[in-house]
Each structure stands twice: as C-alpha cells, then as structure tokens.
Amino acid sequence: MNNKLNIAIMAGGNSSEEGISLKGAAQIAKWLDPSKYNAFPVMLKGTKMTLKHPKHGDIPVSWDSFSANVGEEVLTFDCALIVIHGTPGENGLLQGYFEMMNIAYTTGGVLNTALTFCKDTTKRMLQGINIHLAKDIRVRKGESVNPKDVVKNIGLPLFVKPNESGSSYGITKVKLAEEIVSALEKSFTEDPVALIEEFIPGMELTCGVVKTQSKTLVLPVTEIVPKNEFFDYGAKYENEVEEITPARIPDDLTDYIQTVSSEIYDRLDCKGIVRIDYIFGNKKLYFLEVNTVPGMSEASIVPQQVAVMGLTMNDVFGMVIEDAIARKEAR
Incomplete structure (x- = not known):
C-alpha cells in the first residue's frame, strides 16, 4: 500500500x-x-x-x-x-x-499574499511595529509628476519601483531629477502603480521565518553585499553578490531583526516559508519588503540560512507540507 x-x-x-x-x-x-x-x-x-x-x-x-x-x-x-x-x-x-x-x-492565504504583494499596503500595515519605513510617493500610470517636487520631498538618489512586482524587475536607482520620468516608464512596464522611495544608505540584511501550528523557526540573519549598486536581478540570481550567513552584525541587532521579523510574520498573517528584507542605515533598521514565495534555488538565501541553523530543506518542506494539510483539515 x-x-x-x-x-x-x-x-x-x-x-x-x-x-x-x-x-x-x-x-x-x-x-x-x-x-x-x-x-x-x-x-x-x-x-x-x-x-x-x-x-x-x-x-x-x-x-x-x-x-x-x-x-x-x-x-x-x-x-x-x-x-x-x-x-x-x-x-x-x-x-x-x-x-x-x-x-x-503552502503559502499564506488570499489576504496575506494579496496584501504583501502590494508594497504600499504592506508598509501601511506595519505602522506601529518597531521598524522604520522609507519615505515614498505613490504614482499611478497617467498621473503627472513634477521631478523637482519629488526631489524636494524624497531627495536624491532615490528608487523607483513597481508597487506589485518582484525579483527587482522594473526597479531603477535614480541619481538625477531628469531620470525620474524614464524610471517611472520602466516601472510601469511591470505594474500600473509605482513607488518613488527614498534611498537609505546602509547594510542590506534579510531574515527567513517559518512557522507551523506547533513550531517556529526564526532563521539566522544574512548580510547581502551586492557587487552592483543594489540587490538587483543580477545580484539575486546571477551570483553578482556576496551573501554572508550569519551576518557580521552585533548580537543585539541580530536579536532585534529576528524578533521584529517574527512580529511582522504574525502581523501580516503569513504562513509557510517567508523572507523579510531590511536596510540598516543611520543606526536605524528600515523595512524593505516581505517575500511570501522566496527564491528556492540551491544557492538562494533561505536554504543558506537553514543550513547554518543545522537543518535541511527536506526538514523544512516536510514541516510546511504537513502544516498546510493540517490547516486545510481544520477549515
């Protein structure tokens, strides 16, 4: 049988x-x-x-x-x-x-995934949590934008990114005001809504979280050192980056990131395997985004974190599958 x-x-x-x-x-x-x-x-x-x-x-x-x-x-x-x-x-x-x-x-539900895929809405949901949020301006395709006003409010450099997209598609780091319009046009090829977001200089960090009804895994923090100007597609998928796990940061910062990652996971009602990205700059931790379906190649960040924790992806996916079935049976 x-x-x-x-x-x-x-x-x-x-x-x-x-x-x-x-x-x-x-x-x-x-x-x-x-x-x-x-x-x-x-x-x-x-x-x-x-x-x-x-x-x-x-x-x-x-x-x-x-x-x-x-x-x-x-x-x-x-x-x-x-x-x-x-x-x-x-x-x-x-x-x-x-x-x-x-x-x-194996993922979060309808509301969780719809909400976290929308960067603007996610940031609004996290207000009140002990985390800093970059200033931004939301722009819909067809709306007029005055680059001088943008620079006055956000500063330079800045990022223009699709509100709903992933893997750094459609993202531009803008250094000059005259580049803002073309960056928006690039962003609109991925999504009709764009975010113009302030640039936070600092260290890029990320933390994976896996929770089931009976077990919680808050994974080690990874430090991301892109060879490019930011953690773009090449950095994520073409090895144009150095990923260091555990991150070279003080223990109290590690504890803070792991604690706030667990809190964000719960606030957004996440399920399964999730990765949360941050920038640590100006002695402050800034939230970047939640990945409810993080990359899963052999060299991806979450598998690295799992290995450092002394577990295997076999273990983790077994947890996630069994939990998904248990949640379905409880519905």
Whole structure:
C-alpha cells in the first residue's frame, strides 16, 4: 500500500519571474523526501495547468477538480507547494482557487499574499511595529509628476519601483531629477502603480521565518553585499553578490531583526516559508519588503540560512507540507 502524499509543485506563472520559478521547482523536487512524497511539477501558464509527468509527458490538469488523467487512473494531489513568484502565485489569485477547491497549499492565504504583494499596503500595515519605513510617493500610470517636487520631498538618489512586482524587475536607482520620468516608464512596464522611495544608505540584511501550528523557526540573519549598486536581478540570481550567513552584525541587532521579523510574520498573517528584507542605515533598521514565495534555488538565501541553523530543506518542506494539510483539515 502506497501511503506517500502526492505533492503538486506549482511553477511557472504569468510574470517576468517565470524562469526563476522553474529553477526553484526543479530544486524543490530534489529536496522533498521520496519516502514520504511523490513530487509532481505542475506548470501554470496563462489559463493552462500542465502536469510534467516523468513517464507520460505533458498532461493537462483540470481546473474543475485539480486532477490529471494519467493513463487509466486519475491523479489527485494532497497539497499544492507554491513556487510561483508574482502573479498568480504570490498575489492571492492561486490561493483563492485552492481555497475554493479545498486543497491544501503552502503559502499564506488570499489576504496575506494579496496584501504583501502590494508594497504600499504592506508598509501601511506595519505602522506601529518597531521598524522604520522609507519615505515614498505613490504614482499611478497617467498621473503627472513634477521631478523637482519629488526631489524636494524624497531627495536624491532615490528608487523607483513597481508597487506589485518582484525579483527587482522594473526597479531603477535614480541619481538625477531628469531620470525620474524614464524610471517611472520602466516601472510601469511591470505594474500600473509605482513607488518613488527614498534611498537609505546602509547594510542590506534579510531574515527567513517559518512557522507551523506547533513550531517556529526564526532563521539566522544574512548580510547581502551586492557587487552592483543594489540587490538587483543580477545580484539575486546571477551570483553578482556576496551573501554572508550569519551576518557580521552585533548580537543585539541580530536579536532585534529576528524578533521584529517574527512580529511582522504574525502581523501580516503569513504562513509557510517567508523572507523579510531590511536596510540598516543611520543606526536605524528600515523595512524593505516581505517575500511570501522566496527564491528556492540551491544557492538562494533561505536554504543558506537553514543550513547554518543545522537543518535541511527536506526538514523544512516536510514541516510546511504537513502544516498546510493540517490547516486545510481544520477549515
């Protein structure tokens, strides 16, 4: 009798981050314990879901039942392990589908993922927590912007970034007022709303958090030293960065970051594996963003933190999958 659970590793998606998702899904399939789980990659693109079966090739997955016809058998899934960055895996859309289908899934719920994907709303939700927030101006596509007024309020240099996007797509570090309009145009290719945000010089730090109903893991803090001007796509995915775990910071700062990371996780009602990014500058800790579907290549930050803690990704994903199923059964 086969008591192994069928895990759908949801990958792909409809954003610029599709390739990153596919790499992460391939790595996660290697991490999952084969004695407990049957790992099945499921690619989502547009309105199609496709099971990448190791023996039978590409098989359509039904939206009506979240199942696939494999030969003469119907393959169903016990849990969806979401590795889709951007839409629809990180902004609440896919979570809403799994809620309606009563399928266990490994991220936060509809509200959590929709909220945290919106940088502006996330910052508003974190007001009152012991963390500093960079000044910003929210701009919708089509609105007029006076660069002189922006510089007067925000200063230079500054960042222009999409309100809803990830992996540093669409982000520009602006050093001159005359660059603001073109930076906004670049940002609008990713999202119709942009944030013009003050530049905080300092050390980039990040902390992973994993919580289940019975266990909490606040991971070691990582120091990020980009070879470029900031933690951009090249730094994140093309090894143009030095990542140091644990970070070279005082113990009291480490404790503060881990404590506030746990508090942010709870305030935003996160679930599963989450990574929270910061800048430490001017002797203050500034919140940058929450990643509810963090990168999962072998060299990604969370796996580094897990290894330093003396655990394996096999351990962590086992926790997350079992917790997702328990939460579904409790609904």
